[in-house]
Amino acid sequence: MIKRFDLLQKLNASIHENPVTALLGPRQCGKTTIAQTIRTPSPVHYYDLENPADRSGLTNPLTALGNYDGLVVLDEIQRMPELYEILRVLVDGASHEARYLILGSASPRIIRDVSETLAGRIGFVDMGGFHLGEISSDNWEKLWLRGGFPRSYLSKNEDSSFRWRDNFARTFLERDLRQLGFSIHPESMRRFWIMIAHYHGQVWNAAEFARSLGRDEKTARNYLDILSGALVVRKLRPWHVNIKKRQVKSPKIYIRDSGILHSLLSIRTRRDLLSHIKAGASWEGFALEQILSVTGDRDAYFWSTHGGAELDLLLNPEGARLGFEFKFTDNVRTTKSMRIAIEDLGLKHLYIIHPGVRSYQIDSNISTLSIFNLMSTLTDIRRFSEN
Numbered sequence: 001m002i003k004r005f006d007l008l009q010k011l012n013a014s015i016h017e018n019p020v021t022a023l024l025g026p027r028q029c030g031k032t033t034i035a036q037t038i039r040t041p042s043p044v045h046y047y048d049l050e051n052p053a054d055r056s057g058l059t060n061p062l063t064a065l066g067n068y069d070g071l072v073v074l075d076e077i078q079r080m081p082e083l084y085e086i087l088r089v090l091v092d093g094a095s096h097e098a099r100y101l102i103l104g105s106a107s108p109r110i111i112r113d114v115s116e117t118l119a120g121r122i123g124f125v126d127m128g129g130f131h132l133g134e135i136s137s138d139n140w141e142k143l144w145l146r147g148g149f150p151r152s153y154l155s156k157n158e159d160s161s162f163r164w165r166d167n168f169a170r171t172f173l174e175r176d177l178r179q180l181g182f183s184i185h186p187e188s189m190r191r192f193w194i195m196i197a198h199y200h201g202q203v204w205n206a207a208e209f210a211r212s213l214g215r216d217e218k219t220a221r222n223y224l225d226i227l228s229g230a231l232v233v234r235k236l237r238p239w240h241v242n243i244k245k246r247q248v249k250s251p252k253i254y255i256r257d258s259g260i261l262h263s264l265l266s267i268r269t270r271r272d273l274l275s276h277i278k279a280g281a282s283w284e285g286f287a288l289e290q291i292l293s294v295t296g297d298r299d300a301y302f303w304s305t306h307g308g309a310e311l312d313l314l315l316n317p318e319g320a321r322l323g324f325e326f327k328f329t330d331n332v333r334t335t336k337s338m339r340i341a342i343e344d345l346g347l348k349h350l351y352i353i354h355p356g357v358r359s360y361q362i363d364s365n366i367s368t369l370s371i372f373n374l375m376s377t378l379t380d381i382r383r384f385s386e387n
Contacts, residue, residue, distance in 0.1 A: 004030075020118055021101050030129070042069055047072070050076045065086065111229070147258045147259020203248055224253070287371065288326065323345065349365050
């Protein structure tokens with residue numbers, strides 16, 4: 001079993017600080033496994049709300065949950081949204097000391113409902129699949145190809161990993177979206193998801209997607225919001241500075257998990273990946289997700305001008321600005337675009353992330369950073385982003 005110490009630390013801190021903690025992430029990313037590893041001095045009471053027997057035990061939820069102390073885990077909370085009001089009543093009781101951990105597949109509706117009902121009482125912890133800080137850096141190619149979903153990464157071979165991801169996508173489209181409250185035809189959403197895979201790492205163009213779907217732009221934006229809210233697609237926001245240059249104002253779009261991206265593009269093996277036209281874009285998305293898994297994405301942006309200058313990732317734009325470029329090559333070189341980004345954005349440092357084995361400094365404010373050294377350097381990157 002791969003230990004996820006940082007995630008457990010965040011989860012335990014939130015449980016200690018808040019009467020309710022929400023652990024949110026895409027389905028099958030390991031939320032239940034993490035919840036079952038939590039150890040507290042007080043009893044842990046677990047409800048799986050997809051289990052009819054556990055749901056029947058909450059026929060009178062105020063009475064059932066009100067009798068507990070310690071930690072109460074409510075898995076798949078979206079199956080019983082009426083519990084949000086019950087939790088508010090319980091945690092507001094003067095003598096009630098229990099803590100609640102709610103697990104749910106991320107969706108805009110869940111986040112909105114719990115935020116409104118439990119405002120001031122709840123802490124959020126976001127969860128994804130495995131990242132490089134949780135596995136050996138020597139296995140980065142396996143993680144890149146298969147992605148971070150535990151059952152995909154830990155599969156016995158590439159074929160079984162690919163089949164799991166293909167089945168995950170089908171189940172997500174045919175069942176999960178419906179359970180999350182979206183009545184969209186699975187084939188329409190699958191076409192849209194595959195289109196995003198082919199546009200992975202590019203700037204969002206609602207008109208182009210609408211034409212390809214045969215729908216209007218509002219529908220295309222709605223589809224994007226659904227997949228983004230379910231944490232399977234990332235919308236990376238653009239950053240603007242006060243300069244006399246036309247800057248891009250639309251987000252860039254990525255499939256968040258590299259393994260799911262490769263499944264949607266029918267990439268099965270390492271050889272398929274390295275020869276694919278989207279290999280460079282896939283590398284960009286993979287490296288970007290590794291960074292954000294540690295630094296968080298609250299202050300993460302990209303920057304681009306219509307004149308061609310750009311920066312793949314900008315962190316902490318209101319403080320000590322750090323820039324990142326992702327290059328799928330061992331022969332890393334600086335470019336005019338990088339120099340413009342450093343000057344126009346006032347970057348404290350620019351890192352060029354690459355798949356080679358050596359990290360070295362190019363200039364006083366430019367360094368190359370090997371994927372092998374990425375996680376050991378991210379501690380410093382996180383410190384800069386927080387200051």
